[in-house]
Structure formats: structure tokens, C-alpha cells
Amino acid sequence: xxxxxxxxxxxxxxxxxxxxxxxxxxxxxxxxxxxxxxxxxxxxxxxxxxxxxxxxxxxxxxxxxxxxxxxxxxxxxxxxxxxxxxxxxxxxxxxxxxxxxxxxxxxxxxxxxxxxxxxxxxxxxxxxxxxxxxxxxxxxxxxxxxxxxxxxxxx
Amino acid sequence: xxxxxxxxxxxxxxxxxxxxxxxxxxxxxxxxxxxxxxxxxxxxxxxxxxxxxxxxxxxxxxxxxxxxxxxxxxxxxxxxxxxxxxxxxxxxxxxxxxxxxxxxxxxxxxxxxxxxxxxxxxxxxxxxxxxxxxxxxxxxxxxxxxxxxxxxxxx
Amino acid sequence: xxxxxxxxxxxxxxxxxxxxxxxxxxxxxxxxxxxxxxxxxxxxxxxxxxxxxxxxxxxxxxxxxxxxxxxxxxxxxxxxxxxxxxxxxxxxxxxxxxxxxxxxxxxxxxxxxxxxxxxxxxxxxxxxxxxxxxxxxxxxxxxxxxxxxxxxxxx
Amino acid sequence: xxxxxxxxxxxxxxxxxxxxxxxxxxxxxxxxxxxxxxxxxxxxxxxxxxxxxxxxxxxxxxxxxxxxxxxxxxxxxxxxxxxxxxxxxxxxxxxxxxxxxxxxxxxxxxxxxxxxxxxxxxxxxxxxxxxxxxxxxxxxxxxxxxxxxxxxxxx
Amino acid sequence: xxxxxxxxxxxxxxxxxxxxxxxxxxxxxxxxxxxxxxxxxxxxxxxxxxxxxxxxxxxxxxxxxxxxxxxxxxxxxxxxxxxxxxxxxxxxxxxxxxxxxxxxxxxxxxxxxxxxxxxxxxxxxxxxxxxxxxxxxxxxxxxxxxxxxxxxxxx
Amino acid sequence: xxxxxxxxxxxxxxxxxxxxxxxxxxxxxxxxxxxxxxxxxxxxxxxxxxxxxxxxxxxxxxxxxxxxxxxxxxxxxxxxxxxxxxxxxxxxxxxxxxxxxxxxxxxxxxxxxxxxxxxxxxxxxxxxxxxxxxxxxxxxxxxxxxxxxxxxxxx
Numbered sequence: 020x021x022x023x024x025x026x027x028x029x030x031x032x033x034x035x036x037x038x039x040x041x042x043x044x045x046x047x048x049x050x051x052x053x054x055x056x057x058x059x060x061x062x063x064x065x066x067x068x069x070x071x072x073x074x075x076x077x078x079x080x081x082x083x084x085x086x087x088x089x090x091x092x093x094x095x096x097x098x099x100x101x102x103x104x105x106x107x108x109x110x111x112x113x114x115x116x117x118x119x120x121x122x123x124x125x126x127x128x129x130x131x132x133x134x135x136x137x138x139x140x141x142x143x144x145x146x147x148x149x150x151x152x153x154x155x156x157x158x159x160x161x162x163x164x165x166x167x168x169x170x171x172x173x174x
Numbered sequence: 175x176x177x178x179x180x181x182x183x184x185x186x187x188x189x190x191x192x193x194x195x196x197x198x199x200x201x202x203x204x205x206x207x208x209x210x211x212x213x214x215x216x217x218x219x220x221x222x223x224x225x226x227x228x229x230x231x232x233x234x235x236x237x238x239x240x241x242x243x244x245x246x247x248x249x250x251x252x253x254x255x256x257x258x259x260x261x262x263x264x265x266x267x268x269x270x271x272x273x274x275x276x277x278x279x280x281x282x283x284x285x286x287x288x289x290x291x292x293x294x295x296x297x298x299x300x301x302x303x304x305x306x307x308x309x310x311x312x313x314x315x316x317x318x319x320x321x322x323x324x325x326x327x328x329x
Numbered sequence: 330x331x332x333x334x335x336x337x338x339x340x341x342x343x344x345x346x347x348x349x350x351x352x353x354x355x356x357x358x359x360x361x362x363x364x365x366x367x368x369x370x371x372x373x374x375x376x377x378x379x380x381x382x383x384x385x386x387x388x389x390x391x392x393x394x395x396x397x398x399x400x401x402x403x404x405x406x407x408x409x410x411x412x413x414x415x416x417x418x419x420x421x422x423x424x425x426x427x428x429x430x431x432x433x434x435x436x437x438x439x440x441x442x443x444x445x446x447x448x449x450x451x452x453x454x455x456x457x458x459x460x461x462x463x464x465x466x467x468x469x470x471x472x473x474x475x476x477x478x479x480x481x482x483x484x
Numbered sequence: 485x486x487x488x489x490x491x492x493x494x495x496x497x498x499x500x501x502x503x504x505x506x507x508x509x510x511x512x513x514x515x516x517x518x519x520x521x522x523x524x525x526x527x528x529x530x531x532x533x534x535x536x537x538x539x540x541x542x543x544x545x546x547x548x549x550x551x552x553x554x555x556x557x558x559x560x561x562x563x564x565x566x567x568x569x570x571x572x573x574x575x576x577x578x579x580x581x582x583x584x585x586x587x588x589x590x591x592x593x594x595x596x597x598x599x600x601x602x603x604x605x606x607x608x609x610x611x612x613x614x615x616x617x618x619x620x621x622x623x624x625x626x627x628x629x630x631x632x633x634x635x636x637x638x639x
Numbered sequence: 640x641x642x643x644x645x646x647x648x649x650x651x652x653x654x655x656x657x658x659x660x661x662x663x664x665x666x667x668x669x670x671x672x673x674x675x676x677x678x679x680x681x682x683x684x685x686x687x688x689x690x691x692x693x694x695x696x697x698x699x700x701x702x703x704x705x706x707x708x709x710x711x712x713x714x715x716x717x718x719x720x721x722x723x724x725x726x727x728x729x730x731x732x733x734x735x736x737x738x739x740x741x742x743x744x745x746x747x748x749x750x751x752x753x754x755x756x757x758x759x760x761x762x763x764x765x766x767x768x769x770x771x772x773x774x775x776x777x778x779x780x781x782x783x784x785x786x787x788x789x790x791x792x793x794x
Numbered sequence: 795x796x797x798x799x800x801x802x803x804x805x806x807x808x809x810x811x812x813x814x815x816x817x818x819x820x821x822x823x824x825x826x827x828x829x830x831x832x833x834x835x836x837x838x839x840x841x842x843x844x845x846x847x848x849x850x851x852x853x854x855x856x857x858x859x860x861x862x863x864x865x866x867x868x869x870x871x872x873x874x875x876x877x878x879x880x881x882x883x884x885x886x887x888x889x890x891x892x893x894x895x896x897x898x899x900x901x902x903x904x905x906x907x908x909x910x911x912x913x914x915x916x917x918x919x920x921x922x923x924x925x926x927x928x929x930x931x932x933x934x935x936x937x938x939x940x941x942x943x944x945x946x947x948x949x
Contacts, residue, residue: 046288112271267421270579296452553765
């Protein structure tokens with residue numbers, strides 16, 4: 020049976036940290052699904068359409084990565100699509116506490132679902148989507164925080 | 175290429191929490207190596223010989239689990255044995271901080287080595303080897319904390 | 330003198346975790362007041378009226394539990410009503426840090442006020458009102474997270 | 485039924501922080517038992533005999549405080565003596581994590597046992613027995629950290 | 640070369656805790672700049688004009704303190720103004736984690752910028768601007784939390 | 795008045811992380827004293843004599859760095875030597891909590907003493923003396939963790 024990992028997030032935008040997690044996950048999983056959570060209420064930095072397009076281009080040479088959008092509960096989405104693994108990158112204790120709460124909720128709703136954590140690489144430890152958005156809003160340089168292909172869609 | 179996970183620890187003793195991690199890891203990895211760290215200086219609850227025997231019996235029906243002993247650095251051991259993944263169970267933020275330090279040291283010493291974290295199951299969240307040893311030292315009941323086969327070797 | 334505990338919260342909704350705290354507090358305190366904080370600015374999941382009705386029904390057989398609404402500072406409310414104890418359930422280090430800040434502010438404002446903490450039961454550790462609201466918003470099943478009587482008022 | 489709180493610790497020595505917890509607990513509990521854990525392996529700053537004598541003198545005017553020694557598991561001791569409450573003071577997140585582990589182990593061993601936490605007073609937040617021992621070992625002044633009656637037994 | 644520390648914040652309002660940091664920083668730095676971040680989107684408790692006036696009056700006798708407003712990135716502002724040090728007060732682990740993220744982002748954007756942390760004084764550990772605003776909104780007494788000169792501008 | 799920073803530690807061994815803190819502190823302080831704590835009870839990796847010699851050689855070109863040994867309380871040592879600042883590098887929340895306890899104790903003993911914290915550089919975040927000792931004990935490569943001059947004294 021194929022081992023498929025769901026990598027959920029809002030990826031607003033997709034950073035070099037996210038890219039590192041996907042690439043590392045590919046050496047363990049047969050397929051990695053970048054699952055963009057649709058959040059209607061929250062104002063987004065990149066629209067959903069642009070995000071999908073940009074991340075698709077980023078992985079155009081990697082057939083083992085798929086891009087999907089979903090709204091609703093991650094646990095339900097995984098059950099409906101026979102996905103047994105969720106992967107997440109964790110930077111520090113705060114991230115960990117957050118992920119543990121989410122993972123436990125997912126497990127309450129879907130017993131089969133296993134969340135597996137990766138440590139963020141040290142050099143990416145401070146890079147997050149919200150940080151990129153903030154730097155960008157003040158006209159700061161973001162080119163070291165997002166992959167060049169993603170950057171193209173932001174400018 | 176086979177995906178092999180090293181599960182290092184002192185397993186003194188091997189608890190139901192450890193068992194849960196191994197069983198869950200088997201659904202992702204092709205093989206799980208329970209790697210008992212040899213720690214000469216520390217006085218042990220179970221001798222190395224007994225530990226190996228007990229854990230071997232515990233997994234006698236599971237050909238995808240192997241028991242190994244090692245001393246030295248985990249990073250070096252993995253490099254010498256072509257193992258690319260280390261797995262660890264994490265209960266809380268303290269565990270996480272500890273594992274992150276270890277994982278980063280391992281990465282400094284062996285760039286190929288990837289540490290992947292599992293959340294401890296909630297029901298096992300308070301069970302640790304040191305807790306079992308303490309309860310045992312006061313003649314408390316430990317049968318819910320260690321698998322029956324391991325228990326046999328403690329009595 | 331009667332020992333009265335104020336259990337403040339927004340209880341939006343009242344979960345099985347909240348119920349566990351009240352029941353456990355009843356074995357130490359003579360009376361437990363479920364004190365629903367009124368928060369005009371925040372959009373609520375259950376209206377205040379429905380909350381009061383539902384929680385009242387939940388404790389209709391327990392004369393030692395009272396339901397009150399209040400707005401303003403907890404410290405002031407306790408002083409005005411001669412209540413000397415505040416109780417709170419704590420799940421993890423994040424909860425603890427939050428409660429410590431609140432307790433210290435309360436103490437700065439009302440020296441007599443003592444905050445006493447209970448540990449959440451492990452099996453309820455991931456259940457929170459916000460988690461219930463989120464699961465509900467995606468049509469997930471919430472019946473294991475809230476007491477049946479409360480559930481009746483949500484449907 | 486009388487509400488009795490066990491306050492376990494090594495109290496080596498008993499500090500002004502410990503005193504604050506006992507005094508505050510007396511306004512909620514009918515009786516507080518200062519339970520000195522006997523730890524044969526650990527070299528102690530004050531001998532058990534001196535500790536008992538000093539703490540007894542400290543509470544000689546307070547009939548609702550009793551001093552006991554015990555070795556073994558707290559959970560077992562409480563069960564044998566019909567004590568349903570354990571109290572502990574908590575200074576910060578580290579303390580909290582530690583107490584949660586202990587409380588959960590106690591609960592696994594004795595379902596009736598309830599651990600209730602008090603926040604340390606801010607002004608005592610840095611005072612611990614180990615800190616007193618360290619300051620004392622370098623001939624530093626410890627008179628603001630331990631009650632005068634205890635101090636008498638240290639000199 | 641003069642050693643100048645930038646002390647950035649929203650200071651809404653400026654508390655006794657902030658005052659303590661500035662005063663302590665003056666014994667190490669030649670000059671301290673209280674840098675009020677302009678945040679258009681956030682509704683403010685005190686307007687920017689009033690804040691500047693109040694803090695200026697507070698330090699009217701201290702020529703080594705300057706008040707500035709800025710919007711944009713702290714890292715950029717420091718680079719443009721040849722400021723090499725940022726100072727921040729830290730109360731607990733949560734504060735620390737927050738400051739580390741900010742400091743690292745600043746360092747990514749401006750390699751010369753050094754962030755230096757002060758511990759909040761214990762007696763001010765629970766005092767924050769948001770706490771003052773909340774107490775004030777319920778007509779609670781805030782006179783122990785803000786310097787008298789600042790208070791004058793709030794009433 | 796000269797601004798002198800005491801940088802206390804056991805420096806067993808002195809790492810590239812320690813070196814980074816000293817160098818960064820030199821841009822703020824007039825003088826930095828590397829203060830090697832003498833700990834008779836603890837078995838040391840490098841003897842005190844060798845440590846002093848090695849660190850002295852490391853800073854032989856930097857007249858603003860002095861090496862001292864001391865036993866006893868840091869707070870007392872600073873008072874006796876008219877030193878008003880202690881500096882420490884902090885890697886994560888655990889380090890922070892530890893330093894806060896120490897700083898507060900120091901402040902209780904010596905009101906004049908100010909502890910100022912530096913963030914460890916990300917690239918050194920996992921490097922500690924104990925980690926170097928452990929890697930060394932297993933014949934691992936430590937040359938990237940300690941400055942070359944220090945390394946010379948270890949081999």
C-alpha cells in the first residue's frame with residue numbers, strides 16, 4: 020500500500036521552510052500532498068488560485084507531490100481520501116504544543132490518522148509565512164524566505 | 175531501498191509506551207531497530223542481557239523488528255549501518271526540547287540522518303521507564319506500565 | 330464559614346472537561362459558582378441566555394452548584410460577593426502560564442483572592458470550547474466533547 | 485468529613501515559600517500534613533530528626549498542622565491514611581510540568597487522590613530549598629529565605 | 640562611538656515596567672530611544688500624539704532618553720539611524736520565545752543589529768500594557784501600574 | 795566609569811558559542827571578564843589550569859578580555875570586585891528559565907547586579923560544553939564546536 024503524507028497548511032505564502040519539509044518527506048513517503056486549507060473568513064496574502072498555481076509550478080518536476088485544496092476537518096478529509104499520515108514541521112516548543120493539540124483532536128475524530136513531526140532545519144527556524152507577510156508589508160526583502168518560483172507570483 | 179528506523183533508548187525497562195511507538199512505526203517503516211544504548215557508568219534496573227532477551231521475546235512474532243545494542247554516538251552508528259531515520263516518541267514540551275537538541279547534534283555529525291517524531295498516545299503520556307523504576311522500588315504495581323512479557327523478566 | 334469557589338469562564342460551550350472540574354471541586358468546596366463571563370464584543374457560539382439555561386439544567390440535581398453571569402473584573406466580582414477562591418482547570422504549560430498571569434493580576438487587585446488549580450483529566454486534555462466550536466463548524470461529531478444536556482441546546 | 489491536605493516534600497530546608505503554602509492551605513483545608521519524604525540515598529542538608537523538630541516548633545501554635553515522615557509512594561501513603569488531597573506550590577512552567585507528571589502517576593496508582601496546585605507568591609518565586617543550600621554553602625546570607633525558627637536549627 | 644539602545648514597543652500605555660527597563664538601560668547605554676511603533680490598523684488606547692507627549696514629559700529631566708515614532712521594520716529603522724542595539728524586557732518563557740523570533744528576524748534583515756534582553760523585575764512581572772487596558776476598561780484601579788505622569792494623560 | 799561584564803561559566807570546554815558571546819559583548823562593554831567557576835566536587839573535562847591557559851591564549855590579542863577563576867557566589871564576587879553586569883547567552887526557553895532563576899537569586903543577594911542576556915546565534919544553538927564532552931567521549935569530531943586554540947589543549 021502506498022504511503023501518502025498529507026501536509027496541511029495555509030501556505031500563505033509557501034516558504035523555503037515548507038519546501039524543506041516536503042523534500043525531506045519525499046525520502047520517507049511515496050507521495051506528499053500539499054493540502055491548502057481554505058479559510059474563507061481570513062483575508063489572504065495570496066489568493067487560493069495563485070497559491071495553487073505557484074506551488075504546482077514549484078513541484079512541476081516532482082510527480083510524487085500533489086497539490087490539493089480542502090475546507091473542513093483534516094481528520095475527515097484524510098478519512099475520505101484514505102490518507103493515514105499527516106506531516107508537520109516543528110520549530111520550537113510553542114509549535115510543538117500547538118501541533119499536539121491538533122494531532123490529538125485529529126486522533127479523537129479519526130483513530131487511523133497518524134501525525135508525524137519533522138524538526139525545522141535550524142537555518143529556517145525563524146522563517147514563517149506570517150513573518151514573510153510582515154516583512155513584505157514594510158517593503159522588506161523576502162527573497163531569502165520564499166523559493167524563487169513562489170516569489171514570482173508575489174511580485 | 176528499504177526504509178529502516180532506528181529507535182534508540184535505554185529501555186530500562188521497555189514500557190507499553192515504547193511498544194506503542196514500535197507498533198505505530200511499523201506501519202510507516204519497513205523495519206524498526208530497537209537500539210539499546212549501552213551505558214556502562216549508569217547502574218541499570220535490568221541488565222543488558224535480560225533486556226535483549228525480554229525485548230526479543232516481545233517481538234518474536236514480528237520479523238520486521240530487530241534488537242541491537244550499541245555504544246557510542248547514534249549518528250555514527252546510523253552512518254556505519256546505513257540507517258537514515260531515527261524515531262522518537264515525545265510526550266510534552268520538555269521531551270520535545272530534549273529531542274531537538276539531540277536531533278540537531280546528530281544532524282551536525284551526520285547530515286543524512288533524519289529524526290522523525292511521534293506523539294505519545296495520551297493514555298501513555300505519564301508512563302516512562304524512570305517512573306516504572308520508581309514505582310517498583312516502593313513495591314508499587316507496575317503491571318499496567320510494562321508489557322506482560324517484559325514484566326516476566328522483572329519479577 | 331462556607332467555602333465557595335468561583336469557576337469563571339465563557340463556557341462557549343460547557344464541555345465534559347468543565348463538568349469534570351465542577352464535580353471534582355464539589356468534593357473540596359461547599360459551593361461552586363459557574364460564573365459565565367459576559368463578553369459583548371465577541372460573537373458567541375451559544376447566546377448567554379441559552380448557556381445559562383443549559384448549564385442550569387445540567388446541574389438541576391446539584392444544589393451546591395449555582396450559575397451566575399458577570400461582566401467586569403473577576404477580582405472585583407469576588408470582592409463584592411465575598412468569594413475567596415477561584416478555581417481553574419489546567420491542561421498544559423501554556424494554560425498554566427496564562428492562568429498565572431490572570432491569577433497574579435487578580436491578586437494585585439484583590440489580596441484576599443486565592444486561585445487554586447486543578448489538572449485536567451488526561452482523557453479530556455485536548456477538549457476545549459474552541460475545539461468544539463471548530464469541529465462543529467465543519468459538521469464534525471461533538472457528542473463526546475459536551476455533556477448530553479448541553480448538546481441538546483446546541484442542536 | 486474532614487478535608488485533609490498532604491503537603492509532601494523533602495523540605496531541606498523548609499523555606500518561607502513552603503510556609504506561605506501551608507498558611508494559605510489552612511484557609512481551605514481543615515488540616516494540613518507536612519509530609520517529609522525520607523530519601524535514604526540522597527545526602528541531606530538537615531537530618532530528618534532536626535527537620536521534624538524544627539518544623540514542629542514552627543507550627544507549635546497551629547493545631548491544624550501535623551508533621552509526618554514517610555517513605556514510599558505518596559499515592560500509597562494517602563490511600564493508607566485516607567487522605568484525598570495533595571497540595572503543591574508551583575512557581576513556573578517547569579514546576580508545572582514536573583507536578584503534572586507526578587500528579588498523573590499518583591492518579592494512576594490511586595484514583596481517589598486529587599492534586600490541587602497553588603501559585604507561589606511572586607515575592608517567593610525564586611526561593612527554593614536547593615537555592616538556600618547553595619547560598620549557604622558559599623556562606624551567603626539565608627535569613628530572608630527561611631523562617632527564623634528554621635534558621636535557628638541550621639546555624 | 641556612542642552606544643545607543645532602541646527600545647521599541649507600542650507602549651499603549653507606558654507602564655512602570657517599561658520605566659524600569661529604560662532606567663536600568665541608562666546605566667549601560669549612553670542613550671535610550673523609546674521608539675513608539677505606529678500601528679494604523681490596531682485601535683489604540685492612547686493616541687500616538689498623547690503617547691509622545693506623555694512619555695516626553697515623563698523623561699523631561701533625562702536628556703539621555705529620546706522619544707521617536709516609526710512605522711515599518713525595526714531592523715530597517717535601526718540601519719537607517721545607525722543604531723546597533725535593541726533592548727527588550729522579558730518576563731517569562733513565552734515572552735522569551737516571542738523575542739527570540741523577532742530578534743532572529745531582525746538579524747536576518749540587519750546583521751549588525753544586536754538584541755539585548757533584560758529580565759523584568761519580579762514585582763512588575765504581571766504588569767503589561769494589555770493588562771492595564773483591560774483593568775481600565777472595567778473601571779479597575781490602574782494607578783500602581785503606570786507612572787503618575789502617564790496616568791494624568793489617561794484620565 | 796568603565797562598564798565591565800562578568801561572563802561566568804564552567805567553560806568545560808570553552809566553545810565557539812562562548813567565543814561568539816564574548817566577541818559580541820565587546821561591542822557594548824569596555825571589558826569582559828571570563829569568570830571560570832571552580833567546582834571542586836564535579837569531575838572536570840579540562841583541568842582549571844589548562845582551561846585558564848587555553849582561554850588566555852585564545853584572547854591574547856584582546857586586552858579588553860580578562861580571565862579569572864572564582865569559587866563562591868557570583869553575586870558576592872561581583873560586589874567584591876565592583877562589577878555591575880553579568881552577561882549570559884541563552885539558546886532556548888529552558889536556558890531562559892534557568893538564567894532567570896539564577897539572575898533573581900543574584901539580585902536578592904546583590905541589588906546592584908544587572909544580568910543582561912544575549913541570544914545565542916542560531917548556528918551555535920545546539921553547541922554546549924556538555925554536548926562537546928559527550929561527542930568527544932565517543933571519539934566523535936569536535937573541531938567545529940571549539941575554537942582551534944582550545945582544541946589544541948584538548949588533544
